[in-house]
Amino acid sequence: MARRKKLKSFFLGLLLLGFISFAPAAAPAIPAETPERPLLLKIAPPAEEVIRVVVAAGGTVVQDLRSSLLVSVPAAAVSRLRDEGLTFTSVGSPAPGDSYFLVQSKLPSPLLAQPGNIHCLLLEEGVWLLWTDNPDFRGWLIQPFRLKALRLAGGFPGRSAAMPPRTDEGAAESRARSVSVIQDLVAKVSLERLRTDILALQNFTTRYASTAPCEAAGDFILQRFGQLGLAAAADPFVFEWHYASRNIVAVIPGKAAPEHMVLVCAHYDSTSNYPLVSAPGADDNASGTAAILEMARILAAEKFNLSIGLLCVSAEEWGLYGSAHYAQEARQQGAEIIAVVNLDMIAYPGSRQRVLDVIGNRQSEWLADRFIAVAQPYVGLRLAKVIDASLTWSDHSSFWDQGYAALCGIEDSDNPYYHSTSDTLETLDLAFATEAVQASLAAVAELAQPVTSLAAPTGLQAQSQISASLFASVKTVFLNWQANPDPVAGYHVFRAEKSGGPYLRLTAQPTTGTSFKDSLLASDRNYFYVLTAVDGQGRESNYSGEVRDDENN
Amino acid sequence: MRTINVKFYRRRAFWPALFLGLFFVSLPAVTGAVEKPRQRFFIGLAAGYLYPQQGDFREIYSKAIWPVELQLELAVGRKISVFSAARYMETSGNTVLLFPGQPAEAYALNWRMATLRLGVNYRLSSSRFVPFVGAGASASFYREQWLDAPLTTEGRKAGFFVQAGGRYRLQRRWHALVQLEYASVPAGSGPRGQVNLGGLSLFLGLLAGIF
Structure with missing residues (x-):
């Protein structure tokens, strides 16, 4: 009897324990205090007023495009946007673990096939939004394509107009001509040095970011800056969770206003259809990197009122990671970068007329105008202005995202060796590259204002x-x-x-x-x-x- | 109602006008003649002096303004007549500074205005001297030109006027005219505020009865 009683007590106790254990689960669910997932929206037109409304609703602009904006807003703010009269389409709510990219592709679809974990949406002509949790998604993309990794939060401060430098527009041409310092600088650009540096960079076999040869190329650039007596440093960063690489940056300090900087940049990493094996990247972008080295050699011997930054970035081919890191740090530190000149592929003019495109967004149009007005008198190639916010596939775009005025100098041709193991020195037109460097050098020197022997007037x-x-x-x-x-x-x-x-x-x-x-x-x-x-x-x-x-x- | 500035009395046009006015007013008493007007349609020419209503106008165009006018008048009743007139005036002046005391820069100006007037007069008597009061509307066409700069403003504005005066029959057909008028021509806004191109004017003239 006593045993039965004990057994009964045991089962009762077990029942009670079970009840206590399951009670929370059985009780009415209390909403967990997790942050609300934002919504991605595509809004047109990409107007200042639209940005103001989005920001006021607690949202951020993820990407500024030619005819629309990609924005991230709290789900609760959607009705407010509708009340404000904005028309938009929802892209969905980003899932944890998904990475977002902007893909530039001229094909009807950028994907070889449509695996379940890679999603694509056409934002506007030639511009796709891709999101995935598949780290090997690049293998599904059809060449040629260009990638930009997107930051869904905190990256885009809006369109702040960068301060134009104190230079004239209407008389720029005659002024640039009159400054003999700039003439002398332009005359020093050496085709042979460009050839030597492109070959040296090509000889690293591959400069695919995350590989040892790419890091060795970074060391090479660092060493070259050091040989010129410039204060140079490596700027390490991590991308796609576990890869590491470095930007290499050197500064020529300004004499009158060193806090203001004119930045010239190019990516030194490369890619190809076999990026781990061979990616010579002579045009893309040993040509731009060699331009930076040649400009560093020439500019380091002169004095300027403003500082000149010389930046070689990495992981551009992975999605502009190096420049995004640098630009975001610069913005956070309040760096006063008045202009960014990005050189990416400047040595393959193709069979058409010799044209170097000067690409800017609406906020950088003044810089494109200025670049052309100053540089055109020095070169025979034609400098063509292109204003298009959707041309985001190179490092200038990272600076646009941070509200800096930036442009990209790039050949106006389709290089058939682009992103292939055949992108080698032999395919390049170094005379064209020399002129592209001369144009960039003239513009950068003019923007940075050479210190001349004649004192500027005072007491105005x-x-x-x-x-x-x-x-x-x-x-x-x-x-x-x-x-x-x-x-x-x-x-x-x-x-x-x-x-x-x-x-x-x-x-x-x-x-x-x-x-x-x-x-x-x-x-x-x-x-x-x-x-x-x-x-x-x-x-x-x-x-x-x-x-x-x-x-x- | 604006009061007439003391300076106005010093204008040289005032005294002849006053003299003529008094002369015409006193004539009926002197002659004692009372005759009915023999004509119903009159054509006349008058000239006068304009005292602009607006201080800015007087400051910019400080020279005297002498308008001339061609009148046509038709008596439509024993007391009532309608009239139309075309008036023209022109003067010159100089720009003024909005912030006096700074380095000065002045530009020469030319001002022209043509006005078409349409109105009704009410005759207060039918004697040889006929005092009258009247009112009407006007359309003014003006042009302000900067002589040292490529700046010209042209416009067309409507306005109104009231007038009082007298007409004295000199001979069978000929009548002398004296007329005091206030006109208002609002012309929108300018750099110094609202602009009114009207003012007080005194006219003397001669009318001829046609039929």
Whole structure:
């Protein structure tokens, strides 16, 4: 009896224990406090107002494109976007573990087949969104393709207009010509040195990021910068969870405003159809890397008012990882990069006319204009401006994402050896590459403002007055400045409608006095002025400080 | 209602006008003649002096403005007549500074305005001297030109006017005319605020009765 009682107690206890154990599961479910998964949306048009609405709703812009925006927003904010009158299509909610890429492909589908764990969506002509948890997804992509890894959060601060450098637009050509320093620099570009460096980079067999030869190529670049006496460093980063590589960066410090930097960059990694075995990448992108080395050699011997950054990035072929790392760090550290010139494939003009495309987005258009205006007089090849936010397949795009003004200089041709083991030195046109380097060198030097022996004018003051009739009014601006301590032939006066330029030269010939009157201006806007001094040989100083028309009223 | 500036009395046109006005007003009393007008349709020419209503106008166009006018008038009743007139005026001036005290820059200006007027007069008597009051609407075509710069403003604005005056029969057909008028021609906004091209004007003229 006692035994039965014990057995009964045992089972009762077991039942109680079971009840206690299962009680939480049986109880009504309490929602777990997990963060809400965002939604990816495609919104058109890619307007500033749309970005403001998205950001106000707690979203971020993942990618700015030619005709649309890819944005990430909290699911709860979707109704708010609809209330604001935005039209969008939902791409879905990113699953944990999925990686997102932008794929540039001219094919009807970028995939060989459609495996279940690789998803593709056409965003606009030639631009696909790909997401997958398959680390070997590249094997499913049809060549040729170009990749950009996307960051779904925190990468894109919006479109901040980078500060244009203090240089004039309208008179850029004549100014660039007049600066003998730039002429001298351009004349120093050596075709033979480009050939030697491209060959040296090609001889690493492969520079596929994550491989030892690629790291050796990084060491080679680091060593070359060091030989020029530049402060150079490796900038390591990790990509796709466990791969590592390094950007190589050197700086020529500016004399007057070293905090402002003009950055010229190129990726030194390569790829091919057998990337682990052979990826010579002579055009893509030993040519751009050799350009950086040649520009470093020439620029290191000169002095500039602004700093010049020389950046060789890695893992571009994997999805712009190196430049994305550098640009994000630069933005976080508040680096004042006023312009980025990215060189990617500059040695294969093809059989068509010799054209170097200068690619920018809407915020970088001023830089493309500036590059062409300054550089075109020095070269025979044609510089062609292309403004298209969807051309995101090279490292300039990483800088666009961080709100910097950036452009890409690239040959206007389809290299048949692209991403193949046949992309070798023998296929290249080094005369074309030399001119591309000369153009880039002229533009970078102009942007960084060479220190010339002629001192810039000082003491510029401006007063403005508005003359009115019954129905109309005009503004007159009175400028005066201190006489230059150096012997000068005169001064050129420049005006801009925005602070920082672009400036338009107002004086056909240097004015000899120390005052200037600018008449018949619109009375409802402000104007900004700078001066240069010109000596007897026609050499021009750098710009004076800028003044606003009513600064001394 | 704006008061007439003291300077106005110093204008040289005022005294002849006052003299003529008093002369015409006193004539009926002197002659004692009371005659009915013999004509119903009149054509006349008048000239006068304009005192612009707006201070900005007077500041920019500080020279005297002497408008001339061609009038046509038709009596449509014993007391009522309708009239139309074409008026032209031109003057010159200089721009003014919005912020005095800064370095100065002035531009020469030219101002022209043609006005078509249509109105009704009410005759207060039928004697040899006929005082009248009237009112009407106007359409003004103006042109402001900067002589030193490629800037010209042209426009067309409607306005209204009220007037009072008198007509004195000199001979069988000929009548002398004196007329005081206030006109308003709002012309939108300019750099210094709203613009009105009207003002106070005094006209003297001669009318001829045609039939």
